[in-house]
Amino acid sequence: MQTISFSVKLFHRYSLPTTPLKQTPHFYKFYSSIRSKLSAMNDDRSSENSDHSQSRSEVHKISVFAREAVVVGKENQDMPYLLYLQGGPGFESPRPTEASGWLSKACEEHRVILLDQRGTGLSTPLTTSSMLQMKSAQELVDYLKFFRADNIVNDAEFIRKLLVPNAGPWKVLGQSFGGFCGVTYLSFAPEGLKEVYLTGGIPPIGDGCTAEAVYKACIGPIITQNEKYYKRYPQDIKIIQDVVNHLQESEGGGVPLPSGGILTPRGLQLLGLTGLGSSTGFERLHYLFERVWDPVIVPGAKKQISYYFLNAFEKWHSFDTNPLYALMHESIYCQGAASRWAAHRVRAEHENKLDAVKAAKEGRPVFLTGEMVFPWMFDEIHALRPFKEAANLLVEKKDWPPLYNKTKLNDNKVPVAAAVYYEDMFVNFNLAMETAAEIAGIRLWVTNEYMHSGLRDGASHVLDHLMWLLNGRKPLF
Incomplete structure (x- = not known):
């Protein structure tokens, strides 16, 4: 029987200076190196799933990396712990570079x-190259089932018990998918929590797979964001129409990308994932399309999309460096049911609005898509091609364990504060409010001052506001 072994590989302490880093050197301190079986930290439900149906002689090892950040001069002071859970899934925690x-x-x-x-990051990263070590798509799928929110919470609990004095509770800040993990934490290990802050990260918690409901709910906000973008930059309507027509008329229905993939009209629409959902996304998207065409410097030369644009397109998504996002995205919504390419099915229901080629031919604005993963991406994006079979197996997987416990959430005793962004394109407002009603005692800050990236864009304002909700600086009402 194949097993997975868990270890805390390294723990770095990082001193965050109050002045720019170039003026104050940082340091790293080795904290601990601890190896333990995964079952030692998992609850009974997860422990039962820690074996694979292969040879007992084969052991997959998962190491987990964490970094401690403190202000210079406070390295040895007694301060409470705050765990930050990054958005994603499939993205590492931020690397601190300056005091801001x-x-x-x-x-x-x-x-x-x-x-x-x-x-x-440094926690046994699943990269396009490391995953190729798996002997088959099924082996990769059996491995990936250990990389969801339930086991992320188990990792956090294992570290908390080692790190916090007397294994006391700590605070958790969850951004986006990190907030989903925070609600999983409240469901299965509330004893480890002192306070929880959620920013754009209240998940749908219905039984089965809520991915289809999520995508159906998000279509409206996606259309709205497209309309707002074109209202701000009406000149881009014609530019994007021309790009779509050029791609459609190219040999093979697209143009080659630098990595070896192909850019098609539907692939172009993926720019909406980053361009439409964050506070500076409109501007970044507009400036990207400013340089979509190569200049014609030789009379009669063929019009073509610039290398600058093609290279920038690939860098926008990080599918080559963080393929786990594409593979696992729909599974974050699944409890005991398969997703069956939910986004692809929902898009088909709205193809009259989202068909890029048809829109360009009819002179209508080409609408970009949002946070959705489609099966054809595993054909058109070079870094994802080796994992097409695994992706198809994952979306048919039905036996996903539960991620939330409504009974525990209804009886929640942990102080929770959440920022709910009214115009969030990634986490639907209405679905978030439905879940909030299930979490006893939660305090909500509903705002349209920020979008999904509010924690990053708002300096310390968002975190300040949530902390004030729990420490009495904001009134109860």
Whole structure:
């Protein structure tokens, strides 16, 4: 029987200076190196799933990396711990480079633990090359089932018990998918929590797979964001129409990308994932299309899309460096049911609005898509091609364990504060409010001042506001 072994590989302490890093050198301190069986930290439900149906002689090892950030001069002070859970899935924790933003604020009063969620950063990263070590698509799928929120919470609990004095509770800040993990934490290990802050991260918690409901709910906000974008930059309507027509008329229905993939009209629409959902996304998207065409410097030369644009397109998505996102995205919504390419099915229901080629031919604005993963991406994106079979197996997987416990959430005793962004394109407002009603005692800050990236964009304002909700600086009403 194949097993998975868990270890805390390294723990780095990082001093966050109050002046720019170039003026104050940082240091790293080795904290612990501890090896333990995964079953030692998992609950009974997860422990039962820690074996694979292969040879007992084969052991897959998962190491987890965390980094502690503190303000210079407070390295040895007794301060509460705050665990930060990054958005994703499939993205590592931020790397501190300067004393600014929410991290700087948090470090003034906390020891901030930046956890690389398993499969990311330095926590046994699942890259396009490392996953090729698997002998088959099924073996990869059997491995990936250990990389969801339930086991991320188990990792956090294992580290908390080792790190916090007397294994006491700590605070958790969850952004986006990190907030989903925070609600899983409240469901299965509330004893480890002192306070929880959620920013754009209240998940749908219905039984089965809620992916289809999520995508159906998000279609409206996606259309709205497209309309707002074109209202701000009406000149881009014609530019994007021309690009779509050029791609459609090219040999093979697209143009080659630098990595070896192909850019098609539907692939172009993926730019909406980053361009439409964050506060500076409109501007970045507009400036990207400013340089979509190569200049014609030789009379009669063929019009073509610039290398600059093609290279920038690939860098926008990080599918080559963080393929776990594409593979696992739909599974974050699944409890005991398969997703069956939910986004692809929902898009088909709205193809009259989302068909890029048809829109361009009819002179209508081409609408970009949002946070959706489609099966054809595993054909058109070079880094994802080796994992097409695994992706198809994952979306048919039905036996996903539960991620939430409504009974526990209804009886929640942990103080929780959440920022709910009214115009969030990634986490639907209405679905978030439905779940919030299930979490006893939660305090909500509903705002349209920020979008999904509010924690990053709002400096320390968002975190300050949530902390004030729980420490009495904001009135109860």
